[in-house]
Amino acid sequence: MSLEQHRPDRTPAPIEDPGLPEHTWRPTDVDEAKARRAERQVAGLFVFSMLCTVLFVVAYFTISIGDDWETFGGLGASTLALGLTFGGALLGIGVGIIQWARKLMADNEIVEMRHPAASSAEDREATLDALDQGLQESGIARRPLIRNTLIGAVGLLGIPAVVGLRDLGPLPGDKLFSTIWEEGMLLARDVVGTPIRPSDMEIGDLINGQPIALFETDEEGEPIYEGEDLLVNKAKASIVIVRMDPEDNNPAPGAENWAVDGILCFSKICTHVGCPINLYARKTHHLLCPCHQSTFDLSDGAKVVFGPAARPLPQLPLGVNEDGYLVARSDFREPVGPSFWERG
Structure with a gap:
């Protein structure tokens, strides 16, 4: 078969016959029964890939990591089951596509001439035509069984x-x-864990603080919170406590x-990151946040005055207990830290 026979509907090649061997038809090209059998194999x-994906999910939820099952090479039951099922899902798709290409897709040799780096409009149109031809030669439109099972296997692979x-x-x-x-x-106070009286602070002071509970111990002297x-x-x-002239405070x-x-x-x-x-x-x-320079005005409800932060710092309501120490009157009224998907 000449090169032109291998290049239907294409521009003539500079060399009429470069020495390509005679084209050999595959059994599936000439026998529709064998083509159907190959289609069923693919x-x-x-x-098989879809089944392995489903078994992966079943194994994930039914086999605990600590299950002591006899497995090959000392591997844990969960690890082995997940590895085999997920590997089988990928293998089924890979081998199926290879078999599809080897037995059912067109196997004509295609020669592409060199072209300038900047493709012309004609070249781009020819490329689209080639892609369309390849789609047609793949037989995906004529073989819905392969198309649908491939879509199912690839779709389930995301699970x-x-x-x-x-x-x-x-x-x-x-x-x-x-x-x-x-x-x-x-x-x-952070680090030392001592409580704070209002008289301990002067106007302009800032103290880094924590809840006293993080420093407390149980009856046996062990920390309540550790690790x-x-x-x-x-x-x-974590909190910051500041004192300013009450007249400077413009509360939210x-x-x-x-x-x-x-x-x-x-x-x-910081409410940014x-x-x-x-x-x-x-x-x-x-x-000022040292990471991205978000700046909050504490005299105005900690509103953002500069930087990428999108909302003010949450404020903790304060009071004084009977011993004269600063206490919280409740938890923060809104979530602390960066915004997240569930924040209204």
Whole structure:
């Protein structure tokens, strides 16, 4: 067969016959029964992929990581089951596509002439025609069994990725909306954990603080919060306490009585991406985040006056207990830290 026979509806080649061997027809090209059998084989591989995907999900939820099953090579039952099923899903699609290409798609040799880097309109149109021709030669329109099973196999393949997101950790529940602050809890200096009296602060002072609960111990003298639990609660409940002239304070609506003699308390966690903040300008009452320069005016409800942060710092309502120490009157009225998808 000449090169022109291998290049239907294409421009003539510079060399009439470059020496290509005679084209050999495949059994599936000349025998429709064998083509149908190959089609069923390909579809079967895609169905096998779908089955493996379903088994992956079943194994994920039914086999615990700690299950002590006899497995090959000392691998855990969960690891082996997930690996085999997910690998089988990928293998079914891969082998199915290879068989489809080898037995059913057109196998004519195609020669593409070199062309300038900037394609002409004619070349672009020819490319689209070639793509359309390739689509037609693949037989996907004439073989709905292969098309539908391939779509099903590839579509189901996304399920393991979604299911695997569960391993990123437990769902947060309402933990994004609350901290360990509660009514009557003492404000304490960070690191040392000592409570704070209003008389301990002068106008212009800023103190980094924490809930006193993070420093408390149980009856046996062991810390109530330690390890990861301590770090998580400390990150969420960190505060800055400032004192200013009460006349400088312009409280946010609803927070008119949240200060004590000009002493205000705000979350230390930036509402942009959660960086800790403590760069305080005493004269302007501005609190600056060192990460991306978001600036909050503490004398105006901690509103954002500069930078990428989108909302004010949450404010903690303050009071004084019978011993004269600063305490929280409740938890923060809104979630601390960066915005997230469930925030209204």
